[in-house]
Amino acid sequence: xxxxxxxxxxxxxxxxxxxxxxxxxxxxxxxxxxxxxxxxxxxxxxxxxxxxxxxxxxxxxxxxxxxxxxxxxxxxxxxxxxxxxxxxxxxxxxxxxxxxxxxxxxxxxxxxxxxxxxxxxxxxxxxxxxxxxxxxxxxxxxxxxxxxxxxxxxxxxxxxxxxxxxxxxxxxxxxxxxxxxxx
Ligand SMILES: CC(C)(COP(=O)(O)OP(=O)(O)OC[C@H]1O[C@@H](n2cnc3c(N)ncnc32)[C@H](O)[C@@H]1OP(=O)(O)O)[C@@H](O)C(=O)NCCC(=O)NCCS
Numbered sequence: 763x764x765x766x767x768x769x770x771x772x773x774x775x776x777x778x779x780x781x782x783x784x785x786x787x788x789x790x791x792x793x794x795x796x797x798x799x800x801x802x803x804x805x806x807x808x809x810x811x812x813x814x815x816x817x818x819x820x821x822x823x824x825x826x827x828x829x830x831x832x833x834x835x836x837x838x839x840x841x842x843x844x845x846x847x848x849x850x851x852x853x854x855x856x857x858x859x860x861x862x863x864x865x866x867x868x869x870x871x872x873x874x875x876x877x878x879x880x881x882x883x884x885x886x887x888x889x890x891x892x893x894x895x896x897x898x899x900x901x902x903x904x905x906x907x908x909x910x911x912x913x914x915x916x917x918x919x920x921x922x923x924x925x926x927x928x929x930x931x932x933x934x935x936x937x938x939x940x941x942x943x944x945x
Contacts, residue, residue, distance in 0.1 A: 763862065763863070763864055764863070764864075765863060765864035765868075766823070766860065766863035766864060766865065768823055768824070769821050769822070769823055769828070769829075769863075769864075769865055769868060770821070770822045770823075771819055771820070771821055771822075771868050771869060771872045772819065772820060772822060773815065773816055773818065773819060773820075774815070774818040774819060774820045774830070778820055778827060779805075779808065781820070781826075781827035782804065782818075782820060782827060782830045783801045783804060783805070784827070785827055785828065785829060785830050785855050785856070785857050786800050786801050786804055786830060786853055786855045787800075787801050788855075788857055788858055789853075789855035789856055789857065789858065789861075790853070790855065791858075792858075800853045800855070802943075803852065803853060803940055803941070804830075804832060804853065806938075806940035806943060807832060807834050807938060807940050810834070810938050810939075810940055811835070811938075812834040812835040812836070812850075812937075812938035812940070813834055813835075814833065814834060814835060814849075814880070816876055816880065817832065817833035817834070817849070817873060817876055817877060817880075818830070818831075818832045818833075819831050819832075819869055819872055819873055819876075821856070821865045821868065821869055823860070828856065828857040828860045828865060829855060829856040829857065829860065829865040829866065829869050830853075830854075830855050830869070831851065831853075831854045831855075831866075831869040831870065831872075831873050832851075832852060832853060832854075833849045833850065833851050833873050833877055833885060834849065834850055834852070834938060835847065835848075835849065835850075835938070836848050836849060836850045836886065836935055836936060836937050836938070837935070837936045838884075838907055838931065838933045838934070838935050838936070839933050839934050839935075839936050840931065840932065840933040841932070841933065845933075845936070846931065846933075847882065848882065848883075848884045848885065848886060848935065849877055849882050849884070849885045849886070850885070850886050850887070850935075850937055850938075850941070851870075851873070851885050851886070851887040851889075852887065852888065852889075852941070854866060854869065854870070854889075856869075866893075867896075867897075870897050871897075874897075874921070874923060877923060878923050878924070882923060883922065883923050883924040883927035883928075884920060884921060884922050884923060884924075884927060884928055885899075885920070885921045885923060886902070886907075886909055886918070886919065886920050886921075886935055887899055887919050887920075887921070888909065888911055888913065888917055888918055888919075889917060889919070890917070891916045891917060891919060894919050894921075895919075897921065898921050898922075899919035899920065899921045900919060900920060900921070901915060901916055901918065901919055901920075902915065902918040902919060902920050902935075903915050903918075904920075905920055905928050905931070906931065906932035906933070907920060907928065907931065907932070907933055907934070907935060908933075908934045908935065909934075909935050910934060910935065910936070910937065
């Protein structure tokens with residue numbers, strides 16, 4: 763795949779929200795599986811305790827926002843032990859005319875790198891298994907961790923940012939109420 767030149771990945775600013783919502787809306791508009799609530803999810807997460815401003819990234823071409831990724835806080839609840847911190851990747855959006863040019867890949871790699879720097883060791887995602895497996899995500903069934911969504915298990919995936927960090931961890935991922943409201 764040939765990467766598009768001139769793409770800059772940077773942390774999102776508060777003033778980017780309209781541009782982000784536009785990309786999110788356009789990216790999911792024709793997705794058959796989508797219920798078109800992704801923009802509401804972003805608005806809810808941005809205003810929630812789960813929001814981490816350094817993990818909302820935009821892809822910019824000149825001054826236009828053409829992609830966005832958001833990683834927000836979740837917890838993995840463990841029986842008879844303290845919950846452990848993790849992240850949920852959602853949503854990931856690339857403007858349709860700029861898709862398949864490596865922008866999603868750059869957003870994911872940058873987000874993973876920042877997440878690692880900030881001390882997180884895992885990321886969950888609900889999405890296309892063929893796509894996310896390219897980035898090391900594995901079905902949650904490979905781990906003893908359940909994602910609380912009523913969808914086929916292969917779409918529930920987890921990445922260990924630090925290999926083996928989820929060894930011997932058994933529990934259920936607990937998401938922001940934003941996900942219940944818009945899923
Ligand atoms: C999914 C999405 C974010 C991918 O972004 P992108 O910038 O087009 O992806 P990239 O160009 O970085 O693609 C990386 C690789 O994944 C492949 N790919 C891209 N979209 C794919 C898809 N929907 N399913 C499977 N593979 C896909 C590319 O062909 C490329 O493969 P290669 O490395 O073998 O060449 C983008 O298509 C999008 O916004 N889709 C609509 C919203 C959506 O579905 N978001 C994800 C929700 S889980």
